[in-house]
Amino acid sequence: MRPEFLAKGESLLEHRPENGREKAVLVGVELPGDETWQSAYSMQELARLADTAGADAVHQFIQKRDRPDPATLLGRGKASEIAALCRNSGAGLVIFDRELTPAQARNLEEITGAKVIDRTQLILDIFARRARTREGRLQVELAQLSYLLPRLTGLGGQLSRLGGGIGTRGPGETKLEMDRRRVRRRIAALKKEIKEVRERRDLLRRNRKEVPFPLVAIVGYTNAGKSTLLKKLTGADVLVEDKLFATLDPVTRRVVLPDNETILLTDTVGFIQNLPHHLVAAFRATLEEVMEADLLLHVVDASHPYMEEQIGAVNEVLASLGAAGKPLVMVYNKADLLPDAKFFREKSSPPAVAVSALKGWGMEDLLAAIARALPGRRIKASFFIPYRKSGLLPVLHEKGRVLREEHGNGGITVEAEIDAVWARRVEAKLKGQE
Numbered sequence: 469m470r471p472e473f474l475a476k477g478e479s480l481l482e483h484r485p486e487n488g489r490e491k492a493v494l495v496g497v498e499l500p501g502d503e504t505w506q507s508a509y510s511m512q513e514l515a516r517l518a519d520t521a522g523a524d525a526v527h528q529f530i531q532k533r534d535r536p537d538p539a540t541l542l543g544r545g546k547a548s549e550i551a552a553l554c555r556n557s558g559a560g561l562v563i564f565d566r567e568l569t570p571a572q573a574r575n576l577e578e579i580t581g582a583k584v585i586d587r588t589q590l591i592l593d594i595f596a597r598r599a600r601t602r603e604g605r606l607q608v609e610l611a612q613l614s615y616l617l618p619r620l621t622g623l624g625g626q627l628s629r630l631g632g633g634i635g636t637r638g639p640g641e642t643k644l645e646m647d648r649r650r651v652r653r654r655i656a657a658l659k660k661e662i663k664e665v666r667e668r669r670d671l672l673r674r675n676r677k678e679v680p681f682p683l684v685a686i687v688g689y690t691n692a693g694k695s696t697l698l699k700k701l702t703g704a705d706v707l708v709e710d711k712l713f714a715t716l717d718p719v720t721r722r723v724v725l726p727d728n729e730t731i732l733l734t735d736t737v738g739f740i741q742n743l744p745h746h747l748v749a750a751f752r753a754t755l756e757e758v759m760e761a762d763l764l765l766h767v768v769d770a771s772h773p774y775m776e777e778q779i780g781a782v783n784e785v786l787a788s789l790g791a792a793g794k795p796l797v798m799v800y801n802k803a804d805l806l807p808d809a810k811f812f813r814e815k816s817s818p819p820a821v822a823v824s825a826l827k828g829w830g831m832e833d834l835l836a837a838i839a840r841a842l843p844g845r846r847i848k849a850s851f852f853i854p855y856r857k858s859g860l861l862p863v864l865h866e867k868g869r870v871l872r873e874e875h876g877n878g879g880i881t882v883e884a885e886i887d888a889v890w891a892r893r894v895e896a897k898l899k900g901q902e
């Protein structure tokens with residue numbers, strides 16, 4: 469996706485080749501206080517992100533430093549080594565696992581002669597390529613431009629890197645000012661459009677509320693198997709891939725629980741450690757599905773060596789969205805890859821089930837757990853009860869709070885606040901034969 473402020477032929481991330489895959493050198497920088505296993509895991513993840521974006525890691529290493537070098541993050545000597553690595557392997561791209569300042573990126577590009585980007589830019593790039601809906605695209609563009617704007621400030625070199633082809637002084641400055649204004653204008657326009665999309669969604673959501681189906685949102689670390697689960701439970705034709713961030717646009721489908729209650733199940737964008745905050749902000753509208761949900765299914769890849777850390781990262785994002793206290797069922801997925809998944813089923817708070825979304829194992833357990841965990845949703849409803857069915861009146865009194873009761877011709881009009889499930893049961897009895 470090309471942000472509109474760029475002229476034709478210019479690209480925000482020039483490292484992307486027209487076709488085929490790019491060769492990249494991946495660099496981690498470990499500072500005092502960082503855990504070694506964490507840097508190593510983060511690098512593995514960076515390699516998978518690079519793969520998803522269309523780059524193959526030809527070299528990767530982690531450099532330990534006492535403090536970051538303000539000009540180049542790692543030492544000049546190391547930067548020259550990277551230059552040699554790039555030359556020898558034909559890599560045109562260097563990806564850092566740590567956020568780079570605009571000056572650092574520029575200096576490193578000068579030394580290495582390659583494109584230099586960081587983890588945030590890589591994730592933004594993946595999102596840009598994968599967003600399908602209008603809303604998703606708007607959100608990604610907003611995130612990209614918000615990331616870009618501070619990087620345009622006073623940096624002629626940086627702008628030319630971003631496709632302007634401009635010098636650093638003189639007329640370049642004027643163009644730079646203009647670009648900055650264009651970017652700001654575009655950001656304002658995007659925010660307005662997203663607000664409109666959001667208002668329409670709110671309307672849809674309100675309509676949906678009147679149909680009192682509980683909303684259940686699937687959340688979890690990227691690649692945990694969320695879409696596979698939705699597919700298995702609903703037969704929905706959703707994208708499942710062994711790639712990070714396969715899903716960007718939420719999909720909602722109906723599921724009928726064993727007690728005949730219907731729920732709406734929503735698949736969401738996956739979470740990742742160090743999720744760029746621009747992205748969280750931009751995807752807030754999408755993630756509102758999560759905040760609105762009556763129940764969350766936290767899907768975990770139980771076969772992953774860093775399962776606990778991934779659970780922690782997801783809980784952090786949930787907390788930042790204000791969804792930490794929501795009713796939740798832990799779904800330990802990929803049980804088919806484990807010798808014994810019994811352990812997970814024994815956890816009881818929050819309730820947990822072990823499943824294999826791929827093989828369809830544990831789906832009945834899961835549906836039963838959802839039914840148990842769903843909080844009773846009270847709605848306001850009115851009923852007309854014919855006298856021959858007046859046996860239903862005590863049900864309303866027992867299960868709900870009767871607000872109004874009027875005995876008229878042929879029957880009783882009752883207004884009550886009642887659990888959604890019971891409201892539907894009473895409706896069903898009223899519609900039934902006897």
Ligand SMILES: Nc1nc2c(ncn2[C@@H]2O[C@H](COP(=O)(O)OP(=O)(O)OP(=O)(O)O)[C@@H](O)[C@H]2O)c(=O)[nH]1
Pocket residue numbers: 688689690691692693694695696697707708709710711712713714715716737738739801802803804805823824825826827
């Ligand atoms: N062995 C095994 N693999 C699974 C299972 N569930 C999902 N997978 C695989 O895990 C990979 C990711 O699955 P997705 O359903 O796309 O994962 P996701 O959580 O939706 O991922 P994102 O949308 O990228 O966040 C795919 O290769 C699936 O086939 C499972 O129960 N067992």
Ligand SMILES: [Mg+2]
Pocket residue numbers: 694695696707708714715735
């Ligand atoms: Mg998915």
